[in-house]
Amino acid sequence: MTAYYNEIDPYAAQWLRNLIARGHIAAGEVDERSIEDVRPDDLRGFTQCHFFAGIGGWPLAFRLAGWPDDRPVWSGSAPCQPFSAAGEGLGFADERHLWPLYFHLIKERRPSEIYGEQVAAAAKWLILVRSDLEALGYAVGAMPIEAASAGADHFRDRYFFMGHANGSRKLQPERPIAKQWGRPAHDGLRSMVDAPGFGWGEGWTEHEFRSRGFAAAVASIDGCQYVECPDGKWRRLPPPRVRWLGNGIPARVAKLRALGNAIDPRPAAAFIRAAREAIE
Known part of the structure; x- marks a missing residue:
């Protein structure tokens, strides 16, 4: 067993065990205790440690990025509810603000590399994370990525960050990540987006879109939103705040909660590859 998984939700914890049993993620131990x-000392002997592990998005992302199971790394995407637009907006005062507990473990164990993500609206949270890690001597890199730019059919816009223990300079990829994926220019489609008849959709102005760090082109047609993906195709996005009921699916509430809290491994894998390139 090379990996340690910490996940407090019993349903998601069993999901992790199932993934381990099928060989989809690194073999390891699933700990259902609260991170507090x-x-x-509980983490001694483990090569990888994944906190707030959910249903294994980060471990899968590492495999997609070509990261061996026996290569040391930590991951942790702390709960987003304190900073999410769908939450109560309590921020650092929310009891689910668990970064300080996670940071204590980082401080004591000093892993060589750390990866994580948070909702794109949590800029102040990211400032805290960067400050804490840099105080320990980590080089820190971060960037906003929408999942649609990595082949997904949805936004799921997130800040991805990493900390590297061997150095103090900030990490910046030498070329934009969209270019790395070979995204063509599509000047014709870009001009179509700028046409007055398309607009930007209810609740989404261009300013709001850009201010959240989105790089992909977006257009609205007849009230539906479309995003330009890396392969040059335009894909329709689901309306905001849609709640899928999944009628007829066994244990659908638990499954949808686990999926809703999960990260998309595709942008995570792209970020891992870009970060490794910047380091190496």
Whole structure:
């Protein structure tokens, strides 16, 4: 067993065990305790440690990026509810702001590399994370990525970050990540987006779109939103705040909650590859 997984939700924890049993993620131990009960010594002997592990999005992303199971790394995407637009907006005052507990383990164990993500609206949270990690001597890199730019049919816009223990300079990829994926220019489609008849859709102005760090082109046609993907195709996005009921699916509430809290491994894998390139 090379990996340690910490996940407090029993349903998601069993999902992790199923993925391990099928060989989809690194073999390891699933710990259902709260992170506040985890002690630094509990992590001795593990090559990889994944906190707030959910249904294994980060471990899968590492495999997609070509990261061997026996290569040391930590991952952790702390709960987004304190900073999400769909939450209560309590921010650092929310009891689910668990970065300080996670940071304590990082401080005591000093992993060589750390990866994580947070909702794109949590800029102040990211400032805290960067400050804490840099105070320990980590080189820190971060960038906003929407999942649609990595082949997904949805936004799921997130800040991805990483910390590298061997250095103090900030990491910046030498070329934009969209170019790395070979995205063509599509000048014709870009001009179509700028046409007055398309607009930007209810609740989405161009300014709001750009201010959140989105790089892909977006257009609205007859009230439906479309995003330009890396392969040059335009794909329709679901309306905001849609709640899928999944009628007829066994244990659908637990499954949808687990999926809703999961990260999309595709942009995570792209970020891992870009970060490794910047380091190497």
